Amino acid sequence: MTLTKHPKTLLTIVTEAVLEGALLRDLRERGAHSWVVGEVHGANLEGVRDGDWEADRTIEIKVLCESEVADRIADHVLHAYARHYSMAIWFSAVTVLRPERY
Secondary structure (H helix, E strand, O other), X not given: OOOOOEEEEEXXXXXXXXXXXXXXXXXXXXXXXXXXEEXXXXXXXXXXXXXXXXXXXXXXXXXEEOHHHXXXXXXXXXXXXXXXXXXXXXXXXXXXXOHHHO
């Protein structure tokens, strides 16, 4: 059996949890159809974010989409939020089954 695989982009955004509502709205407005959000903790050059209190929580948003949609989202997020909030954004090339879901 041969699986038919389709290229997509996985956009990952790790940022402060306070942005979740605004970011999910931004995803929809810029053409994303599918994403997952999870609470995470870790460290970076700015320090450790262990999420012990509400204002210190960190989320990871993963969006599977077309490359153009990922670029549109990342450009907006970078310009709208990165200056004032802790944030990491990266792209990964992935292959998926059932591409209509993304």
